[in-house]
Amino acid sequence: MHVHIQAEEASFERTLSHIVPLFYEEVKTSYGNGDHAAADMRIRLEVETVGTTITSAAKLTDHTRSVELFARHERLAAAQASPEDRRKSIKQAMCFVLLDVLQQHTGIVQPWGILTGIRPTKLLHERLRSGVPAERAHKELREDYLIADEKVALMQRIVDSQLGALPDLYRLRNEVSIYIGIPFCPTKCAYCTFPAYDINGRQGSVSGFLAGLHYEMREIGQWLKRNGIGITTIYFGGGTPTSITAEEMDELYSLMYDHFPDVRNVREITVEAGRPDTITPEKLAVLSKWGIDRISINPQSYTQETLDLIGRHHTVQETIDKFELARNSGMENINMDLIIGLPGEGEAEFDHTLSETAKLMPESLTVHTLSFKRASEMTQHRGKGKYKVAGRNEINRMMRRAVEWTDQFGYVPYYLYRQKNILGNLENVGYAKPGIESLYNILIIEEMQSIIGLGCGASSKWVDPVTGVISRLANPKEPKAYNETYLAYTDAKIEALNKLFRIQPQLETTGV
Ligand code: SF4
Known part of the structure; x- marks a missing residue:
């Protein structure tokens, strides 16, 4: 479907155009002052300001069904409002009427x-x-x-959990967290959008990648020590960081302790061990040796057919066995990721996943939601049409079921992020037993401090400690490209950190 928004104000295009995909699955949106004749639907937006009164109006014409719908909104801008606040009010007034006509047209109410x-x-x-x-x-x-x-x-509950877990959340901008990306997995899952390469594949050697990563860790660690910047949390993600051998993991964590400042007082160190097929008693012993107190083991689903379909290459039983193994080896903070809306899965399969999760009781659960478009794409090469994909209403019912289930078992929601511009208002929500929330997840979602990204596909997010302004720098995704460029990326990070923390480079390098 092609929706054309006809409006005079060009600078609101982005905001207004983002509202349309919340209502329709396959939609092209155009925007402009002209009357786009080829569009299936036209929405004319007008706004008028008289004194402090702002009046907006929308007229939706659906040419495919010969339907016309109207909306009008009036508001008062504060008499003392700055020009910037007044523009914000005008933009909101236009968004309100656009939302109104689209809600009338689809019957969907956007929460x-x-x-x-x-x-x-x-x-x-x-x-x-x-x-x-x-x-x-x-x-x-x-x-x-x-x-x-x-x-x-829900927002207030999440904010309360976050401030309970990190009472100094608003004062952490002078510290940093570290993300370390290990881009390998035993095999690549069908739905994966992460930098993840088959560990036995041809995308550069593991030892070559680790040499680059060790360099980055040494350089950045030394910079932090020299400049007295503390680390709040460290997160090893990927890929699957437990894809590498126990010896490689041991060397990596040993290097982390040698070069990062005061690792014993870092508040949380997480290692994603997402794929149960990578977990061994030797690797668990290495994690415990280095005091790694949080891991993630991700079942995604407890239906074997689904795991086979999405290319997980491990069994449901293996998830359960490896969870028990980790528990018995003393791991007391285990997260599990579940996915709502996997191909072939509806309410019955999700209920089954929840009842199996109840037998294990991980300390935290992250519930991701897969859009039906994405789920359909996943099955395209694997028996197209054979697998059902849950629709919007069923996805909503499963999301509600996750809320009820987590409430029933004493989990609290502690972070949430929405997927962008997508029908169904899909959300990913992290739940945890009170007091065991992942601090890293809170810090990254709420953008409360800088996260330094090291390794493949790792994105550094700089949060200016004074102004809060955010900028980013991403390492290359492919191991080969990473190996060729990590020296330059490390220099760029040190330059960015000097700027961020207002450190004079000449003084910094001489240690004065
Ligand atoms: S285990 Fe995770 S990171 Fe690895 S391929 Fe599967 S989805 Fe991607």
Whole structure:
């Protein structure tokens, strides 16, 4: 379907165009002042300001069904409003009427209103951090974005969990967290969008990659030590960081202790051991030797046919066995990732996954939601049409089921991010037993401090400690490209860190 938004104001294009895909699965959106004759649907947006009164109006014409729908909204801008605030009010007024006509057209009510950003809880943190009382902050979220009460309550629950886990959350900008990307997996899963390469494949050798990673860790670790910058959390992700051998893991963690500052006081070190087929007693012994206190073992589903279909190459029983093995080796903080909406899976399969999870009781659970478009794409090369893919309503019911189940078993939601521009308002939610929330997940989702990314596909996110302005620098995804460029990327990171923490490079390099 082609939807054309006809509006005079060019600078609102991005915001307005992002609202349309929340309602339709396959949609092309065009935007402009002209009357796009080829479009299936046209939405004309108008806005008028008289004094402090802003009036917006929308007319939707669906040419395929000869339907016309209308919406109108009026609001008062504060008399003292700055030009910037006034523009924001005009933009919101246009979003409101656009949302209104699209809701009328589809019958879909958007619980997040006009909000299209992926980190809704950031909005609440921003207000609370600047001293706005909670009740007023909630009112603003409801009125400015049309967020439903149920979602505002969820945001407050998440913010409460986060501040419980990290009471100094708003004061951590002078520290950093570290993400280390190990880009190998035993095999590549069909739905994978991460930098993950078959460990036996041809994308560069593991030892070559590790040599580059060791270099980055040494250089960055020494920079942190020289400049007195502490580390809050360290996260090994990928790929599957337990794909490498126990000896390689041992060497890596030993190097981390040698070169990073004060590792014994880092608040949390996580190693993703996502694929159960990579977990061995030797590797668990290495994790415990180095005090790694949190791992992730990811079943995704407890239906064998699904695991086979998505190319996980391990059995359901193996997940259960490796979970028990990790528990018996003393691992007391285990996360599990589940996915709603995998191909071939509906409510019955998800219920089965939940009841199997209840037998293991991991400390935390991350529930991802796969869009039906993505699920359909996954089956394209594997028996097209043979596998059912859950629709929007069924996905919503499964998401609700996850909420009820986690409530019933004493988990609290502690982070959430929304998928961008996608029908169904899909969310990924992290749940944890109170007090065992992943600190790294909170810090990265809420963008509360800089995360230094080392290794393949690792993205560094710089959060300016003074202004909060965010910028990024991503390492290459492929091991081969990484091996060729890690020296330059390490230099670029040190330069960025010097700037971020206002350190004079000449003084920094001479250690003065
Ligand atoms: S285990 Fe995870 S990172 Fe590895 S291929 Fe599968 S989805 Fe990708």
